[in-house]
Amino acid sequence: MLEWRRRREPSKAMLYLSPLIAIGLTMLTGMLVFGAIGYDGLRAVTAIFITPLIEPQRWADLGVKAAPLIMIALGLAIGFRANIWNIGAEGQYVMGAIAGTGVALLTHDMTGWWILPAMALAGVVGGAAWAALPALLKVRLQVSEILTSLMLTYVAVQFLYYLVRGPWKDPDGFNFPQTKMFSASQTLPAVAEGSLVHFGVPIAILLALVAWFVMSKTVAGYAVRVVGRAPAAARHGGFDANRVTWAALLAGGGLAGLAGLLEAAGPFGQLTPQFPVGYGFTAIIVAFLGRLSPVGIVFGALVLAVTYVGGEIAQSTVRLPSAATGMFQALLLFFLLATDVLVRWRLAWKARPARSAP
Amino acid sequence: MTAAILVSIFMTLAAAATPILLAALGELVTEKAGVLNLGVEGMMLCGAVAGFAVAYSTGSVPLGLLAATLAGVTAAMIFALLTLGLGSNQVATGLALTIFGIGASSLIGAGFVGRTITRLGPLFPADYAAHPWLRLVFGHDAIVYLSLALVLAVGLFLRRSKAGLILRAVGENADSAHAIGYRVLAIRTAATAFGGALAGLGGAYFSLALTPMWADRLTAGRGWIALALVVFAAWKPGRLLIGAYLFGAVATFELQAKAAGWSFIAPEVLAMTPYLATIVVLTMMSLGRRTGGRDAPACLGKPFPAQ
Numbered sequence: 001m002l003e004w005r006r007r008r009e010p011s012k013a014m015l016y017l018s019p020l021i022a023i024g025l026t027m028l029t030g031m032l033v034f035g036a037i038g039y040d041g042l043r044a045v046t047a048i049f050i051t052p053l054i055e056p057q058r059w060a061d062l063g064v065k066a067a068p069l070i071m072i073a074l075g076l077a078i079g080f081r082a083n084i085w086n087i088g089a090e091g092q093y094v095m096g097a098i099a100g101t102g103v104a105l106l107t108h109d110m111t112g113w114w115i116l117p118a119m120a121l122a123g124v125v126g127g128a129a130w131a132a133l134p135a136l137l138k139v140r141l142q143v144s145e146i147l148t149s150l151m152l153t154y155v156a157v158q159f160l161y162y163l164v165r166g167p168w169k170d171p172d173g174f175n176f177p178q179t180k181m182f183s184a185s186q187t188l189p190a191v192a193e194g195s196l197v198h199f200g201v202p203i204a205i206l207l208a209l210v211a212w213f214v215m216s217k218t219v220a221g222y223a224v225r226v227v228g229r230a231p232a233a234a235r236h237g238g239f240d241a242n243r244v245t246w247a248a249l250l251a252g253g254g255l256a257g258l259a260g261l262l263e264a265a266g267p268f269g270q271l272t273p274q275f276p277v278g279y280g281f282t283a284i285i286v287a288f289l290g291r292l293s294p295v296g297i298v299f300g301a302l303v304l305a306v307t308y309v310g311g312e313i314a315q316s317t318v319r320l321p322s323a324a325t326g327m328f329q330a331l332l333l334f335f336l337l338a339t340d341v342l343v344r345w346r347l348a349w350k351a352r353p354a355r356s357a358p
Numbered sequence: 359m360t361a362a363i364l365v366s367i368f369m370t371l372a373a374a375a376t377p378i379l380l381a382a383l384g385e386l387v388t389e390k391a392g393v394l395n396l397g398v399e400g401m402m403l404c405g406a407v408a409g410f411a412v413a414y415s416t417g418s419v420p421l422g423l424l425a426a427t428l429a430g431v432t433a434a435m436i437f438a439l440l441t442l443g444l445g446s447n448q449v450a451t452g453l454a455l456t457i458f459g460i461g462a463s464s465l466i467g468a469g470f471v472g473r474t475i476t477r478l479g480p481l482f483p484a485d486y487a488a489h490p491w492l493r494l495v496f497g498h499d500a501i502v503y504l505s506l507a508l509v510l511a512v513g514l515f516l517r518r519s520k521a522g523l524i525l526r527a528v529g530e531n532a533d534s535a536h537a538i539g540y541r542v543l544a545i546r547t548a549a550t551a552f553g554g555a556l557a558g559l560g561g562a563y564f565s566l567a568l569t570p571m572w573a574d575r576l577t578a579g580r581g582w583i584a585l586a587l588v589v590f591a592a593w594k595p596g597r598l599l600i601g602a603y604l605f606g607a608v609a610t611f612e613l614q615a616k617a618a619g620w621s622f623i624a625p626e627v628l629a630m631t632p633y634l635a636t637i638v639v640l641t642m643m644s645l646g647r648r649t650g651g652r653d654a655p656a657c658l659g660k661p662f663p664a665q
Contacts, residue, residue: 080450085449086452094662117546137637137640137641137644140642141641141645142644143640143641143644144589144640146396146449147582147585147586147589147636147637148637149524149584149639150579150582151579151582151583151633151634151636151637152633152637154578154579154630154633155630155633155634158626158627158629158630159626159630161626161629162624162626162627165626166624166626240535265504281457284453285454285457288450321464321465321468323461323465323467323468324464324465325461325462326457326460326461326464327458327462327465328461329457329459329461330454330457330458330460330461330462331458333450333453333454333457333458334440334451334454334458337440337444337446337447337450337451337454338439338440338444338446340444340446341444341446345446
């Protein structure tokens with residue numbers, strides 16, 4: 001018989017293996033579930049998880065989808081490490097895009113190299129400002145940041161709807177609820193001539209490196225980890241939990257806001273009601289899949305980008321509804337949380353009761 | 359304002375309050391046992407879609423409500439398996455459950471978008487409620503009465519029964535409860551299942567009573583508001599009832615203002631009001647209390663056995 005045995009030390013190997021096991025279990029379950037409800041399960045899973053990886057023309061798409069996920073998840077992971085649960089990244093992403101678009105609309109008739117950086121700065125500030133509200137309420141009044149950050153997401157989305165249907169509506173837009181298209185100086189350039197990959201992709205990678213450096217090589221990163229793991233020890237050591245709360249939420253909001261602006265100035269090129277696409281929530285899965293470490297997050301974001309791109313492929317090849325992507329992503333998170341048990345426990349053969357010597 | 363209009367406003371208010379009252383009441387019991395299940399929104403969506411699918415296919419609303427309750431319990435059991443069985447983080451697993459509920463309801467509901475059913479009607483025959491004021495008493499559907507009865511039942515259970523005392527003990531001090539021989543994990547699982555059942559039922563109220571048709575993400579964050587309501591109510595069923603009906607009033611104001619065509623407030627601003635009101639209420643609660651979450655069960659969200 002098998003039995004669970006508690007490990008003396010958390011298993012390093014399982015820490016990195018369990019995400020892979022979770023991906024495997026997700027594919028297997030997906031195949032069975034979608035097979036059971038009448039789709040070609042094997043083809044669906046192949047289309048979602050394999051096709052995007054083996055068709056080079058999809059790779060640019062993977063990078064474009066992964067970039068905002070990397071940025072948002074980096075910020076969230078800092079918070080999760082310190083037990084700060086910012087789950088309103090979607091709202092901060094939207095507010096970043098709104099603030100950046102504000103700058104774009106003001107500078108629409110101008111040209112200059114400074115316009116995009118100004119938009120990006122506004123994006124960071126917009127996202128951080130939206131996260132500052134939960135931070136303030138948490139630090140001053142101990143209001144749960146989980147609830148406030150999420151409520152503010154609904155407010156941000158409604159604010160976006162208001163702007164694109166009202167004051168920011170493009171007068172030449174045939175009455176569609178959308179802003180003007182951004183001008184050439186307001187659009188993210190491609191990394192290479194004729195490529196679909198925009199500058200947000202290298203920025204995301206660069207930010208992951210910066211986050212890795214800050215989290216593992218600086219006192220600030222150490223403070224975040226200590227506050228999360230041992231709040232009492234952190235107080236003794238003189239680390240201020242309130243400062244960590246501020247830092248985690250502002251970093252999370254700023255990064256989500258930057259991601260929002262880069263999406264607006266990149267793939268979208270304007271603001272429309274379709275802008276909130278759920279990256280803020282998917283980034284939560286990315287952060288966990290990446291083990292809350294910056295390098296892991298880059299890989300985690302690629303896996304989730306694969307499910308997005310693959311989901312679109314499965315839509316056209318096996319007619320799998322687009323909602324299936326969301327299901328696969330949720331399954332992945334469930335299996336990830338479930339396989340985490342292997343980090344702390346191991347399966348072992350039950351020791352037989354010792355027989356008495358003959 | 360005529361009596362008929364006033365009564366109809368109150369009827370809308372009760373209908374708007376009922377689903378979040380149910381979901382919040384379930385979460386209150388779950389949290390009293392020390393389990394923080396942030397998956398309320400996901401469980402509501404599972405209930406909403408299961409209820410609609412079954413009611414649409416069988417033509418029976420009661421069967422739909424039953425299916426919704428079971429769907430909520432099933433979703434809650436996934437949560438219980440992960441957090442109580444495998445010791446995963448409750449916050450993360452609750453988020454996972456909500457993401458799952460959004461995905462699953464959207465997938466199952468894809469075939470039902472735009473379909474309509476006959477909505478859940480009043481419990482009593484129309485002639486009981488012929489007079490406008492009598493409608494206030496006899497004009498509601500069965501779930502409204504059920505939700506009110508459940509508030510009373512849960513209140514009595516928690517305060518007056520031995521089982522309720524044990525449940526609270528498990529939430530306040532799991533180690534002691536274990537030491538004197540209570541089965542902490544079994545009790546927590548049962549409380550989580552109850553929370554799932556009521557969240558599922560509350561979700562089905564959206565798809566079977568409020569809007570008798572299917573639309574994606576029908577619950578629009580009401581599950582999260584239910585979570586906030588538990589904090590507002592300081593984990594007391596009576597205050598939960600007041601809070602839910604206050605929320606119903608905010609939602610009704612939004613509907614009335616839209617219907618009256620108030621052009622000086624943008625519809626998007628009206629749509630923000632429930633969420634802004636929730637933040638304001640949470641803030642005022644903390645201002646009044648000053649000690650942040652003193653009313654919360656002491657072991658809320660903490661794993662057992664301690665890791």
